[in-house]
Amino acid sequence: MEKIAEQETAPDQAPESNLGTRERVVRAASRLMQRQGYDGTGIKQISKEAGATLGSVYHFFPGGKQELAVAAIRHGEREFAEELAGNLRSEDDPAQAVLACTRRLAESLRASDWVDGCPVTSTALGTAGRLPDIQQAAAEAFAHWRHLVFEKLHQAGIAEPDAHELAHTVISTLEGAELAAQVSRDEQPLLTAGRHLARLIDLYRAPAPTA
CATH class of the missing domain: 1.10.10.60 (Homeodomain-like)
Incomplete structure (x- = not known):
């Protein structure tokens, strides 16, 4: 027992x-x-x-x-998904919600003294091409995070195909900006990425020009 x-x-x-x-x-x-x-x-x-x-x-x-790494990735995925979902709910406007995500990621990274980056990437990168179970767990993590962003964008009125592509862009940009911030020990890459992602989302939400 x-x-x-x-x-x-x-x-x-x-x-x-x-x-x-x-x-x-x-x-x-x-x-x-x-x-x-x-x-x-x-x-x-x-x-x-x-x-x-x-x-x-x-x-x-x-x-x-290897089995433990898969469990660790799934744990990290859940933790970040909860944080991401909370940040996305914090603002009605999806552009402002994504901007809030980048600010809070920057705060968390700085608070960890720049050591706690993405809970999935560091584990998965070293296994590329040789440990498919870990790669699959990482792929599922990124897919879930993209889905959370997609739902926020789609609910805001962005067309489904555009929302899917934007969700890919948001998660990929956050990953790259977080790594850049971690390496440089500077929050600026994340804050800059947030501003540009917000502008991009606003472009997709702008009303179509009248004929």
Whole structure:
């Protein structure tokens, strides 16, 4: 029964001390791989960070680091999806909502001393071409984030094909700007990206010229 209870983990926002072993391991893996990448993070380091034994890690993840990385990506995806959805709801105007997203991303990145970038990209990039399960989990994460942006744009009256393309542009631009901000230790790339994305969205919302 103890093992079953450990798997019934608390919500993502619960304090670390209240979490079961499996969730602590997943959070530790997500945090470390976000900062160090897949290849730079070892199972022993994850177990130490999580306050768990190696036996516990392999009990919950018999597939080892690859299986754990997939769980870590899904955890990071959920966390960012909640943040993104909240930011998009914060403004009725989609252009202002995306601008708010970039501002809050900049604030979070600065608060982490520029170490906590995208919770998916760092893990997935080091596995490109060799670990399809991780690539698939990352692809699903980006697809979900794009869908959240698409819904906001479409609800604001932007035509479906345009909303799909804009959603791709928004997520791709945020990813690139966040990386640039992280490398330069400067929020300006994110803030600049937000302003330009807002202008682009406004162009699609502008009324068509009359004949």
